[in-house]
Amino acid sequence: xxxxxxxxxxxxxxxxxxxxxxxxxxxxxxxxxxxxxxxxxxxxxxxxxxxxxxxxxxxxxxxxxxxxxxxxxxxxxxxxxxxxxxxxxxxxxxxxxxxxxxxxxxxxxxxxxxxxxxxxxxxxxxxxxxxxxxxxxxxxxxxxxxxxxxxxxxxxxxxxxxxxxxxxxxxxxxxxxxxxxxxxxxxxxxxxxxx
Amino acid sequence: xxxxxxxxxxxxxxxxxxxxxxxxxxxxxxxxxxxxxxxxxxxxxxxxxxxxxxxxxxxxxxxxxxxxxxxxxxxxxxxxxxxxxxxxxxxxxxxxxxxxxxxxxxxxxxxxxxxxxxxxxxxxxxx
Numbered sequence: 001x002x003x004x005x006x007x008x009x010x011x012x013x014x015x016x017x018x019x020x021x022x023x024x025x026x027x028x029x030x031x032x033x034x035x036x037x038x039x040x041x042x043x044x045x046x047x048x049x050x051x052x053x054x055x056x057x058x059x060x061x062x063x064x065x066x067x068x069x070x071x072x073x074x075x076x077x078x079x080x081x082x083x084x085x086x087x088x089x090x091x092x093x094x095x096x097x098x099x100x101x102x103x104x105x106x107x108x109x110x111x112x113x114x115x116x117x118x119x120x121x122x123x124x125x126x127x128x129x130x131x132x133x134x135x136x137x138x139x140x141x142x143x144x145x146x147x148x149x150x151x152x153x154x155x156x157x158x159x160x161x162x163x164x165x166x167x168x169x170x171x172x173x174x175x176x177x178x179x180x181x182x183x184x185x186x187x188x189x190x191x192x193x194x195x
Numbered sequence: 196x197x198x199x200x201x202x203x204x205x206x207x208x209x210x211x212x213x214x215x216x217x218x219x220x221x222x223x224x225x226x227x228x229x230x231x232x233x234x235x236x237x238x239x240x241x242x243x244x245x246x247x248x249x250x251x252x253x254x255x256x257x258x259x260x261x262x263x264x265x266x267x268x269x270x271x272x273x274x275x276x277x278x279x280x281x282x283x284x285x286x287x288x289x290x291x292x293x294x295x296x297x298x299x300x301x302x303x304x305x306x307x308x309x310x311x312x313x314x315x316x317x318x319x320x321x322x
Contacts, residue, residue, distance in 0.1 A: 034252075052204060062274050070267040077263045080255045130200035137278030141286065141295055148298070151275065152305040155268055159309035162264040163318055166257070 012053055020046030037075045044068050055130030261318050265310075272306050 004010055023042030030036045044067045051060035140148050239246075279299050286295040313319055 055200060057200075058278065061277075065274055066267070066270055070263070070270040074260075074263045074267055077255070077260045081257050081260055082254075132200070133278050134281040137280075137282035140278055141282060141298060145298060148275070149301055149305070152272070152302045155271055156305055156309045159265070159268040159306070160312055162268070163261065163313055163316060166261050166264055167316060167318055 009053065013050070016046050016049045016053065020050070033079055034076065037072060037079065040075070041068055041072055044072070057130065058133045058136045061133075258321070261313075265313060265318075268309065269306070272303070275302065 020043050023039045023046065027036045027039035027043060030039055044063060048060045048063040048068070051057075051063060276299070279295070283292070283295055286292055
């Protein structure tokens with residue numbers, strides 16, 4: 001234990017993990033769904049910091065750019081365009097039974113991952129050599145050129161699929177003059193939000 | 196190598212700390228120095244001189260969602276440009292500059308097809 005406390009990485013880990021757990025807790029318990037998303041930002045930022053601590057530089061900045069930058073914006077828009085009442089909810093809309101089920105599932109998942117990691121790695125010392133982004137570029141263009149191009153096809157499929165799901169039906173000519181707050185296509189949104 | 200890595204990020208941390216101190220200091224100094232006499236009319240939401248209508252939590256239009264979706268896809272594309280940009284020079288020095296350039300051009304052109312699809316479908320038109 002004494003040995004554990006003397007290492008600087010462990011203190012950095014605690015400094016990162018505390019706000020992460022706090023943000024995760026508040027994003028689940030927050031009564032305002034927009035605040036939940038903003039607390040999720042804290043959790044994601046802390047996970048990016050943990051990746052940095054692990055030496056996975058590229059993954060960390062991918063989390064910052066893609067998750068905090070784009071996915072959170074998508075979440076916020078998804079919340080803001082649905083008909084669901086925004087703002088404070090006086091009571092969380094889940095019964096105790098649902099909460100128990102959620103707690104059981106998340107606890108089981110946590111136990112499963114813990115057991116898998118411990119049996120998988122056990123006492124193996126993980127050599128933490130930081131992977132710089134230029135090394136990733138090196139292997140990307142030396143060994144994984146074709147997979148790299150396939151990624152663009154996957155992204156293209158995601159783009160077209162997202163447009164097909166989220167686009168409003170062109171067979172509603174009367175809609176074009178509606179105000180910015182118009183709600184005609186809220187049901188379309190709900191489907192797109194799941195994608 | 197690991198020490199240089201963490202040293203780099205300590206530099207980043209120092210910059211972030213200095214930025215936070217400057218911004219935080221400005222906010223704290225403003226709250227200490229500025230006169231503060233709030234009243235009901237002053238704290239009202241101001242909108243072009245007209246009294247605000249409805250709540251602040253209004254619903255926004257679906258067309259913003261598609262822009263967020265497009266932004267997400269092209270953000271992922273941008274992520275892949277960073278390792279490429281770090282390697283262009285050393286590949287060019289090794290005589291592979293044309294290869295690595297064409298690779299990125301193919302990558303971007305495939306995704307541009309998606310943008311062309313979006314434009315043809317009228318997704319980007321602000322009606």
